[in-house]
Amino acid sequence: MADNDRDNRPSPDALLAEAQKETRGRLKIFLGAAPGVGKTYAMLETAHERQREGVDVVIGVVETHGRKETERLVRDLPALPSRIVDYRGRPFQEMDLEAILARRPRIVLVDELAHTNVPGSRHIKRYQDVEDILTAGIDVYSTLNIQHLESLNDVIERIAGIKVRETLPDSVLATADEIEMIDLPPEDLLKRLAEGKVYVPEQARRAVSNFFSAGNLTALREMALRHAAERVDAQMLNYRRAHAISGPWPTRERIIVCIGDDTASARLVRTAKRVAERRSAPWMAVYVETSRHGGLDEPQKDRIAQTMRLAEQLGGETVTLQGEDVAAEVVAFARERNASQIVVGRPRRRAWWRLPAATSVTRRILAKSEDFDVLLVGGEDTERSPRTFETKAPEQAWTWTSYLIAAIGVAAATGLGFVIDLWLPVPNISVAFLVAVMLIAMRLGRGAAVFASVASFLSFNFFFTEPRFSFAISDSQNILTIVFFLIAAIIVSNLASRVQVQVDATKTSARRTANLYEFSRKIAAGATRDDVLWAVVHHVAATIRGKSLVLLPDEGRLSIAAGYPPEDELGDKDAGAADWTWANGRPSGRGSTTLPAADWLFLPLKTARGPIGVLGMQMAGQEQLTPEDSRLLETLADQAAVAIERTILVADVEAARLAAETDRLRSALLSSLSHDLRTPLVSILGAASSLINYGDALEAKDRRDLAGTIQDEAERLNRFVQNLLDMTKLGSGALKPNADWADLNDVVRAAVDRSGKLLKGRQIKVDIDAGMPLLRLDSILMEQVFFNLLDNACKYSPPGSQVTIWARTSKDLALIEVCDQGAGIPEADRERVFDMFYRVEATDKQTAGTGLGLAICRGIVEAHDGTIKAEPGLHGAGTCIVIHLPLGAPPTLDSNETAGV
Structure with a gap:
């Protein structure tokens, strides 16, 4: 309840x-x-x-x-x-x-x-x-x-x-x-x-x-x-x-698979993956870490780690819970995540003499999960995952010295009992023995604690119960005291040893988590592949207190990409082991079951896309990896592979983007050359051919028209070539403004006069504030900016419409707008129109142009520390090119200079 x-x-x-x-x-x-x-x-x-x-x-x-x-x-x-x-x-x-x-x-x-x-x-x-x-x-x-x-x-x-x-x-x-x-x-x-x-x-x-x-x-x-x-x-x-609603609402399929330390866990994970895939449902692999986890042998711990890694590789979420009641924790987690189904293994047969408390986890989940569907997966998974490299066996938790120390502890408790016996009744002496048993359990483990419990029982009986110095007991009350003392001593020893195991497991887990967190932080901070590789080799070398390196494929063969301490080459045996790991995706080298004669141990770096490299490590001296270090390194290798893949994907995306941009620029350039070079050349050739072949037969007016055509098309061709040259200078940084104080009115008027032929049939309105101060700019380059903007406005606005040049000051900026009354630029294209060779597709016909004019304008304006952007015109009609230029304090002439003038 x-x-x-x-x-x-x-x-x-x-x-x-x-x-x-x-x-x-x-x-x-x-x-x-x-x-x-x-x-x-x-x-x-x-x-x-x-x-x-x-x-x-x-x-x-x-x-x-x-x-x-x-x-x-x-x-x-x-x-x-x-x-x-x-x-x-x-x-x-x-x-x-x-x-x-x-x-x-x-x-x-x-x-x-x-x-x-x-x-x-x-x-x-x-x-x-x-x-x-x-x-x-x-x-x-x-x-x-x-x-x-x-x-x-x-x-x-x-x-x-x-x-x-x-x-x-x-x-x-x-x-x-x-x-x-x-x-x-x-x-x-x-x-x-x-x-x-x-x-x-x-x-x-x-x-x-x-x-x-x-x-x-x-x-x-x-x-x-x-x-x-x-x-x-x-x-x-x-x-x-x-609203504290405990039962799940199966509005969406969610599947939880409960795994343990047995060999059937991998089968459960694969089954959950297939079920989730058929139902297009998310799924999670859950392992409950109890106090007995610290007492598991290394193969069992390896199976748990490999099963969790398998679940991650298959696309599932992995969760580790802490608690003593596995079934209760799994069911509570299923309620919290609103799961619809729990996948568990078929319960094993239990011996008839097992206590009811030893009921299997599966049976307890079935009893508690009336709100869930429970899928029982039958069969025994006979496949075992043998270790692919040897590890150093864990040190024995106790030796004969543990029992000797336990005996000394009991002797000390006995001596303390004689002191207590001088002032207090006999039952109080048992406290001294219980304290000794608890301390022995916390320091030496369960075996020594049970030995101390029995020794304390015998010592208490021999020295402190009547008749003393005999194992016989004359008082029936002392019988109960001594029996309950033995029971209490054994319970205390078990509890104390269990707490100590949990503390040790917590410390190990904390060290592992801190190591993984530090590694994740380092590789996440790496912006380039070299940064990530350096973080990997440095952290792995610090973890094993030895050397490490990463080998990546280069032109069909493995080569050292990074090493700590720096390593330039490997011996033949080590290179052969690295190649074997790369080809087979399994560890090899020193301490492994494959090519153990090598000096280095190599682990594969694999992701869902496949192998991407090899991680090598060399322990100092003749040391071997502990089982905990081996599992940690396997996790580090998985994280390193993902981090390296991330940098590779970024490089691939950037290369693809550059290739696409190059293709776009190449296509735009070819299009511009074919249209904007060929069209004026054809016109010039046609007009010149007519003058040569029919010049004497043509009237003076026709000859002037043909000559004017040649001149107009030649000027158009000259503008195209000049734009290409200016864009080349801007790209190389060779185009530098020769800034001086100038009147904006003069610059605009010069551009308008130069654009006279382009503005035929259009109204031009110049509205510049009379109080506009002098601006520090290159008059020739800024005239080119206004000329390009006027040219652009004429191309994309109907004949008879008005083109406006408007300028005002605001705080420390000069605000300049060149507006037309054309169809306008779509919002998605307002930034891209300033890219080289980019042209907005016309709705009715393709307007002639190279797509360089606005790009040149942006380059020149930004060279003057200004900004330029495209905005919709008044009430959304047409386009306004908005320029912001910084204001400054123009020089003033003193009285002597004025008098000299």
Whole structure:
């Protein structure tokens, strides 16, 4: 009953969490796979339902994106006015957090939880504003797309080819009190997109080509459903803990396999793996470490370690529990993890004379697990895992000297008994013998303690019971005293020796854990492969108090990658042993059963992908590894293999990225050369050929037109070559600004005059603050920047539209914008347009260009310690290239210099 009462009590963490929720607002997130599935619409409909129930609901911020159905729902709900934030000389609307906290509604609607606030707001991200609202005790309804989770950022980029800029930590979703999944099949979403219910037609066409493909939407939908299911499962577990519900709720299959020190454990693990794989369920291998663990022989300890390692290799989670009742610990753990099935081995036959307390673990689990399915795995696993290298036998826990010391201890207790006998009754003398037995048990072990118990019994009987100096007992009361003394002495000796075994096991476990922790910390801190290898060899050498090295494959053969102390080469015997370990994946060398004549012992470094190298070690002198050291080194080898594989994977990913980038640049360069060199050359050749062949027959006007064509195309070709040269100089660092104080108006006017032919048919508006101070810059290079920006604006904006150059000052920066009225740049491409040879795909036709203009602009601006980025134009129309340049204090002329002028 005590165990049941304990299981039915809520945990302290659950009680604390519930107490905190009492004063905190509740967060409900409407989660969707992609924009347009109806998250905001569902949130507004739910808000209307709560409003009809009499709940005070207000709108903090809701983005309708021009959707009529959404706008109709917004009109019927009270909304707090937005806060106007001035940024870069323009007003932006943001949610008014202060107004919400002052108004204190029951529920506030906050759309787009991952939104980034305009600089100047209280917080950088909107979810931080929501945290303040929840802390104030106000409930929040919000919306979120799955691609905005930080942990999925790289996955989304691989799937959709788009880098999501606005993200939030996964913990925000994990702390939500309620999640409502808004699901829409990809076919229906694409239909809504085509009907203009998600974006305006122009944006919809770009969305379909870039993000809204059936494959992308299906992958996003799967991730959203999976995260929602995991969150619901976590909420269910928290509910069970908070309400002290002991029984498991089998909402999801979870399998636990109970392993021991017998040879059948490997069979149990493989069976659990197959069962879990068929059911697509997570599974765990559990071992309960009792006080008898320290008394296991080395083969048994090895089997436990190898079984746990096998479970990890098969993809299971491994857990080690501490306790005396194996069955109770396993069942309690199964309840805690909400397991649905426990896998155990068939109980062995017990001798008829065994006590009921010796009932097998399997039978006790069956008796306690009425809430679980228990799978009994039959058969005896006859395969044994022989040690692949020899270890030093553990020292005997006791010798004949232990019994001699025990006898001396009993003699000392007898002498103390004579002293006690002078003042106290006979029964009190037994305390001296019990203390001696307990001390002997703690220091010398169980055997010596039992010997001391019997010796104390005889000594107590001979010297202190009547008649004295005889083993006969005349008083019946003394018979009970002496018998109970013997029983108490044996019990005390067993308890004391068991405690000592547990203490020794705890010390060993603590040393092993500390060693593994220190090793994990060192290899985790290694950024490169050399750092990891150095950490491995240094730690292994310190562990064995000898030498160590790591051999990795290089051009088809093993070579020494790192060693401590540094080692350049191995002898023939050692090299042969290392090659054998690499080829067969098993230990070899000194102390092993394979090639024992070698001076080094070699362990394979293996991961799930296969062998990656060999770990070598050499003990000092003729020492051999202890069994505990051998198991520790095997674990270190596994961790080292994973760490080395991590660095290899990082290098492979970087090499693949560089190769892909090289291929992209090569393709872009070939495309640019074929288009931007060939096109003007064809025009020049055609015009020149016409002049040569038909010059006399052509009128003067036609000849001028052909000559103008030659000039225009030659200038176009010259600009292309100049861009290539400038990009080459920027890449090599040869392009250095020759900075001097200059008037921005003069630089802009020079660029406008130079772009005269490009600006034909377009309006140019220059709006530079009259108080703009002189800027320290290279006038020629900055003129090239503005020329490239004007050229770019003309290419991507319709004839007759306006191109604006706007400049103001703000604190210590000059803010400059070059804006057009074209189709604009998609959000996903606004950063990539500054890459070499990258061009945004036009929606109607391919616009001529090399993809170098903006890359050159960024290189020149950054050389002036400035920044450049692309932003949407006013009301989302067109594109603004925004430049920030540092302001300085221009030199002033004193009166003498002015007079000289």
